[in-house]
Amino acid sequence: MDASPPGDGPRLQPIAYPAISGNVTETVDAVVIGSGAGGAVVAKELAEGGLSVVVIEEGAYFAREDYADGTPWELLGKLYREGGLTVALGFPFVPIPLGKAVGGTTVVNSGTCFRPPDRVLHDWERRWGIEGIDTVTLEPIFRRVEEVISVQPAPWEIMGKNAEVFDRGVKALGYHGQPIHRNIDGCRGCGVCAYGCPSDAKRAMHLSYLPRAAAHGARIYACCRARRVLVEDGRAVGVEADILDAAGDEIRGRLRVRAAVVVLAAGAIHTPALLMANGLALDSGQVGRNLRIHPSVGVSAAFEEETYSWRGMLQSYYVDDLQESHGVLLEVTSLLPGTSAASAQEVGPKLKEALALSRYLASVGLFVSDSSKGHILRGLGRDWWTSPTILYGLGQDDTDRLLRGIALAAEVFLAAGAVAVFTGIRGLAPVTDRQSLRRLQKFSLRAEQLTPAGFHPMGTCRMGGDPAVSVVGPYGEAHAVRNLFVADASVFPSCVGVNPQVTIMAFATRTAFHILERGG
Ligand SMILES: Cc1cc2nc3c(=O)[nH]c(=O)nc-3n(C[C@H](O)[C@H](O)[C@H](O)COP(=O)(O)OP(=O)(O)OC[C@H]3O[C@@H](n4cnc5c(N)ncnc54)[C@H](O)[C@@H]3O)c2cc1C
Incomplete structure (x- = not known):
């Protein structure tokens, strides 16, 4: 990581209360x-x-x-x-x-x-x-x-090990991956x-x-x-x-x-x-109709080497082998250990164990170009429009394509030397070898088994x-x-x-x- 002092961007002086009332x-x-x-x-x-x-x-x-x-x-x-807790109602709920x-x-x-x-x-x-x-x-x-x-390509020097391990797997398999372009200056x-x-x-x-x-x-x-x-x-x-x-x-x-x-x-x-x-x-x-959210899910993997995946760019490297055929884009994205604790789906001593693994984990996010639709409805109260009701149902076709992406991510992680891949699919054991990867590829996935998010409404x-x-x-x-x-x-x-x-x-x-x- 670059240790130089942070830059100082231009300052705005918006007009706001109490200067106006x-x-x-x-x-x-x-x-x-x-x-x-x-x-x-x-x-x-x-x-x-x-x-x-x-x-x-x-x-x-x-x-x-x-x-x-x-x-x-x-x-x-x-x-x-809403503190980041805006949610679309459906099965599953989607933040x-x-x-x-x-x-x-x-x-x-x-x-x-x-x-x-x-x-x-x-x-x-x-x-x-x-x-x-x-x-x-x-x-x-x-x-x-x-x-x-x-906009410029992410520089390798600050992409971090999260991108390095994924690139290793991508190269081993002959897939196409490269640094993401980002809107940065002095990152x-x-x-x-x-x-x-x-x-x-x-x-x-x-x-x-x-x-x-x-x-x-x-x-x-x-x-x-x-x-x-x-x-x-x-x-x-x-x-x-x-x-x-x-x-x-x-x-x-x-x-x-x-x-x-x-x-x-x-x-x-x-x-x-x-x-x-x-x-x-x-x-x-x-x-209010035709809401698309470009749903995304995360896949992480444990390595024997330390990865400290949160050191380096948040989103750094992408793989587009499934983009034209399935509308699936993989983007190496790291998570801060504390904030990602919820995705471990554990509590008590098991959560502690999972968090202790953090420095050996690498992670990737994947997005699917959705054909599923949601819509915006009137909410409750006089000022309902400040917090409207959002409905979204993740359809089977998009769920299947998410599975394709998850399987690709798992394959890349295994090729990079991961000892276990956590697919984020509820009820499915981690992928540890070719055999469990094949099981994942043939898995009948239901939308409710996923924990997707909709960052791009x-x-x-x-x-x-x-x-x-x-x-x-x-x-x-x-x-x-x-x-x-x-x-x-x-x-x-x-x-x-x-x-x-x-x-x-x-x-x-x-x-x-x-x-x-x-x-x-
Ligand atoms: C965590 C996260 C990461 C993301 N990462 C990326 C990324 O890397 N690349 C990318 O391309 N996209 C990313 N996105 C999505 C991207 O930022 C959004 O798609 C984009 O900013 C949407 O632009 P917009 O103008 O539609 O809405 P917004 O940028 O959301 O702007 C709408 C603004 O309108 C204001 N507003 C709402 N109602 C009113 C009202 N009644 N009166 C006055 N103001 C109001 C809101 O407060 C808000 O500031 C990310 C999103 C999230 C949440």
Whole structure:
């Protein structure tokens, strides 16, 4: 690990209570709800394009010093919605962790960057009528995004032994693996990206796009929760938001922003909830439906050698041999021993034994491009839209493909010299040799035996040319409400099949350019 002192990224000065309270009014060209991968990008591009912009973000603003202060559990409480315990109901339940901060989920994400696969863009263009998203047309947009967030391959020196052992197995079997591209500058490989980058190395939105937006005059409101989208004569004309105290518990005032353009970028769970609560763009019946989560599971393995898998990058190396055929992507991901204790599925002395093994473990995560669907429903209470109900059922086809990925991970670990592979499948003994690997490959897996997570929710306000089956048009404008745009993970017509932040940013850039081209 690099022992040089941490870097110091640009600082923002968002407007928040107690500096504001009571009734606050703004009149601007564009108001953006949410400051994550979608919202921050739109804000920067519109502000740079000469529009006056207000960004409204429910979460608070955190800087590097704030992450040093607290255990991982405390940081979950600070940086994540509902302390990271947002969950989709189904069999099994699936955690859907969501960031809530200036910078959105990018503040806590792993920094992995992929462009979307060509075949996915092709499908969206052909099947959904979204023009101009072929790889050639999008090339300058991807380059623009990657330049702003500083995308580069993970350097081997700080990837850690977790990646080294996996690469050893991959090479022994002749599979294809390589370092992941990440949005980093000066990364020290400390592996705690999910609790905020303590080096300011991960170029999350609060360190990349938002400072540029602010430099061009965008005004960023933190701890402000948008409640109403104002619509007159079928056109969006502004937003009303609650000014919250720093804890987000008490309403301290009301922010009213009049704007010619309203951009919703509250994420794939809350953007549809806001539309539903406001009774907007519901004609197609698709708002809140078609939720994809790119479900992931983890596989770990014990070695005779010490691995200290948490020393090094959190997410470092990928294997894509099953990507084209099965939509399965393996990503070497380490876990902090304390936070991964729950996945040991043990208590008491057995949990102690499992934790003592930590320094001999290596781990990998795998994602499947899901065809299973979930949806967002009204929740309980007057302000249900702040915490909507999420349903998701992991189907058998996706479960089978997850099994393919788990078996591939087990095969690689064995080839790397693992003495036991823990598949994460409830009720299945560890894989220790070729024979138990074959048993795993032929196993009849049921979804309830897995403990998946959904780090990449998307698809709940899908984009398309046909208003009968999509919520927003090819550039993100709601079919049913003029000047109301959606620019976050909600707009994807299907699972993008890779970690989505770069695709979200590229689509948000495209939407912003469209708004500018038509003159705001
Ligand atoms: C632990 C973790 C690791 C991840 N790792 C990666 C990775 O390595 N690579 C990758 O590509 N993706 C990763 N992701 C996913 C990625 O970060 C998200 O897909 C992406 O940030 C989503 O962008 P978004 O704009 O749709 O929403 P978000 O980034 O979630 O932003 C939405 C923002 O809107 C705010 N908001 C919601 N409601 C309101 C309201 N009513 N008023 C005002 N503000 C509101 C929220 O507080 C939030 O800040 C990860 C996710 C998690 C949880």
